Amino acid sequence: MLEKIFFGFVLGAIFGSFLNMLIYRVTNNVSLKGRSFCPNCKKVIPWYENIPIISYIILRGRCSKCGYEIPKYYFFNEVFLAFLGSFLAYKFPNLKEFFISFLFFTFFHYMAVLDYLFMEIDIRPAYFGSLILLFYKVYPFKNFYPLFEVSFVVFLLYYLKEGYFILKGKEGLGEGDITLCAYITSYFGLYKFFLILSLGASLIIIHYILLKILKKENNKFPLVPYLYIASLILLLKSF
Numbered sequence: 001m002l003e004k005i006f007f008g009f010v011l012g013a014i015f016g017s018f019l020n021m022l023i024y025r026v027t028n029n030v031s032l033k034g035r036s037f038c039p040n041c042k043k044v045i046p047w048y049e050n051i052p053i054i055s056y057i058i059l060r061g062r063c064s065k066c067g068y069e070i071p072k073y074y075f076f077n078e079v080f081l082a083f084l085g086s087f088l089a090y091k092f093p094n095l096k097e098f099f100i101s102f103l104f105f106t107f108f109h110y111m112a113v114l115d116y117l118f119m120e121i122d123i124r125p126a127y128f129g130s131l132i133l134l135f136y137k138v139y140p141f142k143n144f145y146p147l148f149e150v151s152f153v154v155f156l157l158y159y160l161k162e163g164y165f166i167l168k169g170k171e172g173l174g175e176g177d178i179t180l181c182a183y184i185t186s187y188f189g190l191y192k193f194f195l196i197l198s199l200g201a202s203l204i205i206i207h208y209i210l211l212k213i214l215k216k217e218n219n220k221f222p223l224v225p226y227l228y229i230a231s232l233i234l235l236l237k238s239f
């Protein structure tokens, strides 16, 4: 058990480091090919300065050449996914189930962080992830119920979106939102999806009230991070 938890930790840290690279390159329009480099002095980072979590601590969050301060979210992502990985390894002793859950949460983490920090939506992992998750659940093609659940959510939200547009004359729900909901349903199933949706909505309301009390201005409530937090709460609750 302990080695499995350690394996989950290492895998999570590596994926956290990979996501940091991805987030940097997606938000700065840098090609995904090529080795990692310092955004400031362009120094290519040698492997021993690119070890997740450890290198950040040893270098004290700075580039070894120019002293450029590496964004704190680099460290956060690596540590967070490392703990998430070990928790998933603990919760899912079955290797297949572990990998499917790990994939679901790391993809979700990437989309949530991108939305929260950069107000950017990259929904491609949700498309790709939904396909993998559905295939995993439906294979060997005896039980098609998961497919029905996801179609139900997609059609329901699609009609809500169209209805809202007819009534209000403006876009209330984006296609990205619908894809994300399909993604959550393909992992959690219909019942838990509705739980996550109501939990996410409650979190937004609580955040809104807190901001009102603190008299802080904020009109942006990105949906993805709230649904991500709600999914994590549901994951923790059921262990």
Ligand SMILES: [Zn+2]
Pocket: 038, 039, 040, 041, 042, 043, 063, 064, 065, 066, 067, 068
């Ligand atoms: Zn540098």
